[in-house]
Amino acid sequence: xxxxxxxxxxxxxFVGDRVTITCRASQSINTYLSWYQQxxxxxxxxxxxxxxxxxxxxxxxxxxxxxxxxxxxTISGLQPEDFATYYCQQTYSSLFTFGPGxxxxxx
Amino acid sequence: QLQLQESGPGLVKPSETLSxxxxxxxxxxxxxxxxxxxxxxxxxxGLEWIGNIYYTGRTSYNPSLKSRVTxxxxxxxxxxxxxxxxxxxxxxxxxxxxxxxxxxxASDSWGQGTLVTVSS
Numbered sequence: 001x002x003x004x005x006x007x008x009x010x011x012x013x014f015v016g017d018r019v020t021i022t023c024r025a026s027q028s029i030n031t032y033l034s035w036y037q038q039x040x041x042x043x044x045x046x047x048x049x050x051x052x053x054x055x056x057x058x059x060x061x062x063x064x065x066x067x068x069x070x071x072x073x074t075i076s077g078l079q080p081e082d083f084a085t086y087y088c089q090q091t092y093s094s095l096f097t098f099g100p101g102x103x104x105x106x107x
Numbered sequence: 108q109l110q111l112q113e114s115g116p117g118l119v120k121p122s123e124t125l126s127x128x129x130x131x132x133x134x135x136x137x138x139x140x141x142x143x144x145x146x147x148x149x150x151x152x153g154l155e156w157i158g159n160i161y162y163t164g165r166t167s168y169n170p171s172l173k174s175r176v177t178x179x180x181x182x183x184x185x186x187x188x189x190x191x192x193x194x195x196x197x198x199x200x201x202x203x204x205x206x207x208x209x210x211x212x213a214s215d216s217w218g219q220g221t222l223v224t225v226s227s
Binding site: 095 | 156
């Protein structure tokens with residue numbers, strides 16, 4: 001199985017901050033990497049697919065980079081609605097594994 | 108606007124079978140461009156992939172659950188279903204259904220989720 005790790009596990013930030021979350025795969029997954037946002041009590045929402053492609057309707061302050069084993073999600077100018085938990089997911093192998101999540105809260 | 112809605116019992120007894128259905132509206136489950144999947148999330152924990160199905164009936168399952176999971180599709184009703192047998196308290200979770208794009212397999216549309224509790 002391909003294991004996914006994320007760092008940090010949590011972070012505190014101010015509105016307007018630039019935030020970067022890292023996701024690492026235990027083996028190369030090319031660019032088969034998605035990022036999701038989950039607010040409490042809600043289903044996850046797709047932000048980024050194919051490592052760097054912005055899903056329709058997602059604000060451009062969200063961006064993704066990376067390939068192989070190392071990936072990042074950056075939020076440029078954190079907004080109040082961005083305080084949530086973020087998950088990465090690989091879909092390279094037949095078992096689609098998620099990272100453990102990164103919780104972003106208000107400083 | 109595509110919508111997915113999970114339905115099924117919210118309480119299942121240990122050793123019994125959990126059964127959920129996802130109804131797709133605003134789109135066709137028979138589209139060649141998508142797969143359909145199940146994901147779960149234990150209370151306060153992260154996301155776990157259960158499996159997915161194509162409209163033809165081709166399935167892929169999480170090996171850790173494979174011996175207990177069956178996902179099926181009913182194209183006439185635009186529904187797909189999950190059955191998880193021999194459940195224990197560890198299967199207590201919010202269960203989500205989702206649509207996956209056919210190439211990158213990103214889950215671009217999700218149901219609201221349904222909490223299933225395993226308890227006697």
